[in-house]
Amino acid sequence: MNVVVCVKQVPDTSDPDVEVHIDSSGKGVDESKFSFVINDADNYAVEEAILLKEKHEGEVTVVNIGPEAANQVVRMALAKGGDQAIRLDDERFAFSDITATARLLASAIGDLEFDIVMTGCIASDDGYSAVGVTLAQMLDLPHAAMVKSVEVIGDNKLKVGRELEGGLLEMLEIETPCVLTIQTGINEPRYASFKGIRAASKKEIKVMDLEATGLSEDQVGEAGSTAVMVEYSVPVVGELAEILEGDAAETSVKLSGILKEKGLV
């Protein structure tokens, strides 16, 4: 069972101390104060890929689009059990939309031998929930999105559960090779061992630039995009909560008073 897993490096905006500010270009954000992490859902995809490898043998290939700094998340996936990696890196890839991003991944993955391609089901920065399913169609493969369970039930067959609204699971059978977009909570992502981290430093990360992808300049980046994010803006905010001021002692008195007055305690 060979699995390709796509990982994205994203800013850790879950940290409440991190503010997101639009930069002077209007199309980017000030990244100077960000720390970068693997996208949450991709972390679960890496774990699911390694679990399948451990159960059914085979290899895990890690694929990333990102600058050299993204080696951090690629190496961590290798340290957990990935066997080799590909990083697509070229200035001309910047501002790729869903389609151009999936096209880049397809150029790297199309020639590999695999049974399953996994991606996270959503990226925490752009929230598209679309690249994995787009990639599947470009590779002409079946797919299932928002996957919360994976079971191998035959030589070329998986039983997967898709998470729908209200926690409802849609169970389905799907032929391999296929593309699955993995939902958070499907497993418990492991931490890399020291041994794994040492081993990862020796594993190959193949870097591909535009020429290596075989794509042309007008197929990638903004030129290769059909739905382009042209301008960020600060959201129009509706009426905000009444903010209770003061230190914890003061705010807790104020809040408990309000709750009492409303008959809530």
Add this chain to the structure above:
Amino acid sequence: MHDIFVLAEHREGELREVTLEILTLAGQLAEQSGGKVTAVLLGSGIDEYAGKCASFADRVLVVDDPMYKDYNSAAYQQALVELIKAEKPHLVLIGNTGQGVDLAPSLAVELDVPYTSDVVSVTLEGDKPVATRQYYGGKIDGRIEFKDADVYVLAIREASTPAGEGGKSGEIQKIDNPVTTEVTVRKFLEYVEAAIGEVDITQSTMLVSVGRGIRDEKNMPIMEELAEAMGADLSASRAVVDAGWLPTDRQVGISGKTVSPKLYLAVGISGAFQHVTGIKGADVVVAINKDPDAPIFQYADYGIVDDLLKVVPALTEKIKEMKG
């Protein structure tokens, strides 16, 4: 040429509300462009849904075939490709739902047309749609412009346009199934309902809800103590459930439970759209969060901008005192 297709969504014997929301949005856009709104309904034994859609659309295109009894992306996609090629709508709107995100991206690739997802608003500039969507968990908006195309596919966020009153009487048009070969690459098996544990949070009158801001499992006891002092049940955002700190049946939001307590106290929850959709029915919402820009403050009635590790124990003490 200005026509709008809306894919109707149904599941387990119900037409989903998102269908009427998107038909309402499509109606607003069509009024501007002079086009017609067509609801596309794929299913089996779906006359009742067709009737409902008809009051929100100029036309309902119905394909009634056992193949579409339950959703299967492969079958749906083939049918939609055929219908779109034959009818040439200008816009195709699909819900950005568990179904839509599994279908719309690959549909757009097969049609070779522009696509974007999780759209919160759409306007028409001339002939072309312009979409607004959110980035960085709702902290920033982005404007999406499309390259010229005959068809644009957009996945629309649930609850971004309230469903209107309807009142149209669209023509219901039944057509033959355009897919003539059996779909084998993917097969629907069954739906499995989420289990309900010892506490059913949809019935709770008071909820203390914990989010990523709690940071560590070892901090969970202060939340339990607060909930106990208040006589509330404990619920959580996705991050806490994913981490295994509370069971799945305590999760509030789109993929968890929709709750309607008298008080919803959101602690360390940033208020992503996926979460706040689940608390629309709450009477009073209070948020405690360190980040003054957290979207949760837009949904809360009262807010405290502070470290929850300081506020929660102080609040627990005050409430205990008050209750004597």
